[in-house]
Amino acid sequence: MFIQIVDLLGTIAFAISGALIAMNKRMDPFGVLIIAFVTAVGGGTLRDVMIGIEPVSWMRNITFVYVIIGSATFAVIIRNRISYLLKSLFLFDTIGIGLYTVVGIETGLVAGLHPIICIAMGTMTACFGGVVRDTLCNEIPVIFREEIYATACILGGITYFILLHFFDNKNYLFIIAGLVVIIIRIIAVRFKISLPSLYNSDK
């Protein structure tokens, strides 16, 4: 129940973020809808298919479809407040990865997978909708190049499994893990922290 609400909120956040990016690429209304869809359900779909949960989540719960269509429509309607949108985009995206990391970890736990695989599932749920989105928009996925993004999800996942040794209430753990992801990402962006470069700076 708790996880479902989290999942829905993440879906709204990602659908809006996807629609905004598609409009940035000046796609037609159908393209905007599909990119919103792919961004919102891409990571979870990949996760479900790889674990073997089929039909995948959003196909068994028509609510998701309505929520995505509604969110994309909302994004289209408010599209002209661009400057306001850019800040929202970051916000929605950040909330989305926090929520989805938690949903992905929970799905992995239910399927009885190894903690490391659960963290991978959480990270995949959070990040791969964006990877598919960027690939369809013909760009190198942004998460491979810049900023703390997937790293925040991984750290949130590790936090979850460390705290699991000390606490019992899963819901609290999920909230904490999700907040860790969101806070790390916000701090990293605000203070321009990124992973150490592998390359000599002089290029």
Added chain:
Amino acid sequence: MFIQIVDLLGTIAFAISGALIAMNKRMDPFGVLIIAFVTAVGGGTLRDVMIGIEPVSWMRNITFVYVIIGSATFAVIIRNRISYLLKSLFLFDTIGIGLYTVVGIETGLVAGLHPIICIAMGTMTACFGGVVRDTLCNEIPVIFREEIYATACILGGITYFILLHFFDNKNYLFIIAGLVVIIIRIIAVRFKISLPSLYNSDK
């Protein structure tokens, strides 16, 4: 039975369309074969994997493999009649999406999915082979940018479910839904109808 024939015809149409586009990109014979394959089975594979029908259709029916290899070879042999091919490409592609939309809806119905999800499955079956094809050819999928394409599939799917309230014979319904897709696409291309733009025209 009826659906299988429709499926085979769609496969031929899409395999030829894929091979033509791969040759346009001057790929080698293996690349042409793979792109023909991906265009023909990509949408259906994605659909089957997401619904949980595995091994996916074409792997259980070797006929599809022969048909795709044959169609791609045929496309390679007639490759020099370029001007003739461009017109055929449109024709094959349009017939293909009409047929595949119907196959996808039927697959969703058999799996007991919600009508909206069935329409999504039909549209995915019809359009996502092309999306994968364009992505592999390193282009933004054409269906996100121009023309009535997926929209025709969606309208065909809606037609199907509306008529389902009035008629009983599924085969007729499938034929009508497929024709609706094909006719909408032909009319849209001939009269240059596209979805309303979300953007100011002055850019």
Added chain:
Amino acid sequence: MFIQIVDLLGTIAFAISGALIAMNKRMDPFGVLIIAFVTAVGGGTLRDVMIGIEPVSWMRNITFVYVIIGSATFAVIIRNRISYLLKSLFLFDTIGIGLYTVVGIETGLVAGLHPIICIAMGTMTACFGGVVRDTLCNEIPVIFREEIYATACILGGITYFILLHFFDNKNYLFIIAGLVVIIIRIIAVRFKISLPSLYNSDK
């Protein structure tokens, strides 16, 4: 058992090859890890998902995860010996496709699939990690454009099924088929053999 060792060796080879290419694209450490991962498990994941083996192999065996992280780290550490790396890249990649072709054929056989589909599964296991890698790096997959690559896998697969009529010991057959793939690829690259072009040379 034998197949598992072959699988692990292929994983090491591909993880290193993926990490090298990601560093070539100057990705950050996380990007390097993910591309190493995708290159190593992408083809097998696609194969497992399409056959219906879920959770997919690497998720059921945490060893793969450790091996990939170790291989990627190793590649990062030795990254400055560039000239040495380029030669190794080819070597690792070639060994990888030989090993993975065999693993893919075996997986198809166990699932009771048609020999042609088994060869397709072998080729997919060997080549599609690279296809996903190139797609994520925003390039037309190299295997569609140049050189004998997938063709070597297909020929190795055909060799396997021909020899199956004469010999009984599967392990030997797998070794021979793998070697056929590796040798064909090495000969093709050394003597610059490629598939016949479909196009007039004057362009």
